[in-house]
Amino acid sequence: MDDTKSRLLDAAGAIFAEKGYEAASVREICQxxxxxxxxxxxxxxxxxxxxxxxxxxxxxxxxxxxxxxxWSGELTPEQRLHQYIRLMFETMLASNRPSWHLELMLxxxxxxxxxxxxxxxxxxxxxxxxxxxILNDLTPGLTEDDRWPIGFSIVGQxxxxxxxxxxxxxxxxxxxxxxxxxxxxxAHVTRFSLAAMGRPAGESSP
Amino acid sequence: MDDTKSRLLDAAGAIFAEKGYEAASVREICQxxxxxxxxxxxxxxxxxxxxxxxxxxxxxxxxxxxxxxxWSGELTPEQRLHQYIRLMFETMLASNRPSWHLELMLxxxxxxxxxxxxxxxxxxxxxxxxxxxILNDLTPGLTEDDRWPIGFSIVGQxxxxxxxxxxxxxxxxxxxxxxxxxxxxxAHVTRFSLAAMGRPAGESSP
DNA sequence: AATTGTTTCAAACAATCGTATGACAGGATG
DNA sequence: CATCCTGTCATACGATTGTTTGAAACAATT
Numbered sequence: 001m002d003d004t005k006s007r008l009l010d011a012a013g014a015i016f017a018e019k020g021y022e023a024a025s026v027r028e029i030c031q032x033x034x035x036x037x038x039x040x041x042x043x044x045x046x047x048x049x050x051x052x053x054x055x056x057x058x059x060x061x062x063x064x065x066x067x068x069x070x071w072s073g074e075l076t077p078e079q080r081l082h083q084y085i086r087l088m089f090e091t092m093l094a095s096n097r098p099s100w101h102l103e104l105m106l107x108x109x110x111x112x113x114x115x116x117x118x119x120x121x122x123x124x125x126x127x128x129x130x131x132x133x134i135l136n137d138l139t140p141g142l143t144e145d146d147r148w149p150i151g152f153s154i155v156g157q158x159x160x161x162x163x164x165x166x167x168x169x170x171x172x173x174x175x176x177x178x179x180x181x182x183x184x185x186x187a188h189v190t191r192f193s194l195a196a197m198g199r200p201a202g203e204s205s206p
Numbered sequence: 207m208d209d210t211k212s213r214l215l216d217a218a219g220a221i222f223a224e225k226g227y228e229a230a231s232v233r234e235i236c237q238x239x240x241x242x243x244x245x246x247x248x249x250x251x252x253x254x255x256x257x258x259x260x261x262x263x264x265x266x267x268x269x270x271x272x273x274x275x276x277w278s279g280e281l282t283p284e285q286r287l288h289q290y291i292r293l294m295f296e297t298m299l300a301s302n303r304p305s306w307h308l309e310l311m312l313x314x315x316x317x318x319x320x321x322x323x324x325x326x327x328x329x330x331x332x333x334x335x336x337x338x339x340i341l342n343d344l345t346p347g348l349t350e351d352d353r354w355p356i357g358f359s360i361v362g363q364x365x366x367x368x369x370x371x372x373x374x375x376x377x378x379x380x381x382x383x384x385x386x387x388x389x390x391x392x393a394h395v396t397r398f399s400l401a402a403m404g405r406p407a408g409e410s411s412p
Numbered sequence: 413a414a415t416t417g418t419t420t421c422a423a424a425c426a427a428t429c430g431t432a433t434g435a436c437a438g439g440a441t442g
Numbered sequence: 443c444a445t446c447c448t449g450t451c452a453t454a455c456g457a458t459t460g461t462t463t464g465a466a467a468c469a470a471t472t
Binding site for chain 1: 365
């Protein structure tokens with residue numbers, strides 16, 4: 001792809017994620033991308049379309065989908081749920097991630113613009129289907145509609161640690177916050193959720 | 207208090223909550239408050255201090271605290287947890303609320319500015335203490351540090367339905383979304399969480 | 413009635429915003 | 443060589459931003 005255009009997209013994604021749409025200026029984006037001010041309007045027409053393109057490029061959820069299909073059938077539903085939850089935490093809290101992809105995504109999902117619907121259909125719904133497949137094995141007696149709230153309860157626990165990081169940090173203190181790690185958090189949420197579904201707290205580690 | 211100043215504060219809170227700090231213009235705020243453009247700088251010095259004042263005035267959590275102390279000791283811990291969760295849902299999803307208080311609050315907690323720390327200490331921590339008191343009775347064997355994750359798991363479930371409303375609406379469809387109500391949601395989260403803590407799914411309604 | 417301090421007003425300030433323009437460079441095609 | 447298309451550049455446009463100004467209006471006190 002065009003070099004300037006992709007540099008522009010990267011810079012835009014990072015700054016949009018950090019400051020939000022309004023606070024991010026076209027000039028700052030171009031400066032970070034080592035591009036001229038007119039480059040945005042040349043390649044994307046206007047600022048809003050640059051934002052939409054940046055959201056579309058933030059396919060952080062797709063990186064999650066790629067890792068999942070490996071455990072086809074040899075794992076128990078409990079182990080698959082554990083993997084699913086741990087993968088969510090890794091995607092959100094890992095320090096080596098391209099960083100702005102997820103942030104821009106969640107910013108869009110909390111305050112939806114025109115790009116939200118596409119994000120949900122392309123990335124969120126496939127992930128929701130995967131979770132529902134796991135819940136299908138864990139709670140055979142439930143109807144389709146009864147499984148949504150359970151999925152929301154699980155995902156809500158995980159997202160809480162990402163969306164409300166500043167609250168957690170202030171509540172439990174910086175020192176205690178730094179002791180949190182992906183493994184411990186995933187283990188807690190898995191144990192909590194499995195118990196909630198009436199599953200024995202047996203071995204769910206892979 | 208001064209009339210223009212409080213009208214300015216109300217208008218600012220509403221617009222800040224709706225659009226965010228950057229997208230909200232001083233002129234629009236003054237227009238809604240029927241005040242002159244110079245009124246903001248006269249009463250608050252600058253835009254940022256008006257925002258801080260608006261956040262401070264958004265004491266939505268305090269309205270929750272007022273209702274809680276009624277159940278002193280005559281209710282079971284299960285019933286108290288149910289009330290706590292239902293009260294959270296009512297505060298967040300009720301249509302008759304002053305509307306912008308909570309929105310501004312959560313906006314601040316997700317993307318903290320200088321006003322965040324005060325909000326946490328004044329309103330969030332007292333509420334967290336109340337929840338921890340309930341959990342104290344529900345899980346006697348646990349240490350102080352082990353109770354934080356359980357509280358986060360409960361609050362995370364509730365907040366998910368507020369923060370990610372647009373996702374839910376798109377995932378389950380508008381029709382199914384409109385059937386959701388405070389009672390059903392509170393009942394689900396309560397049942398889910400009590401089961402997760404190993405409590406029998408007995409009668410928790412007041 | 414005169415004076416003081418407080419509040420409101422229209423108007424203007426400099427700065428920054430997103431966007432548009434026309435010129436210039438490079439390579440491919442005829 | 444001439445032509446066309448694409449991409450980059452400096453510059454400037456009009457609009458909007460937060461903030462300031464100085465005068466006018468008001469209320470209260472002396």
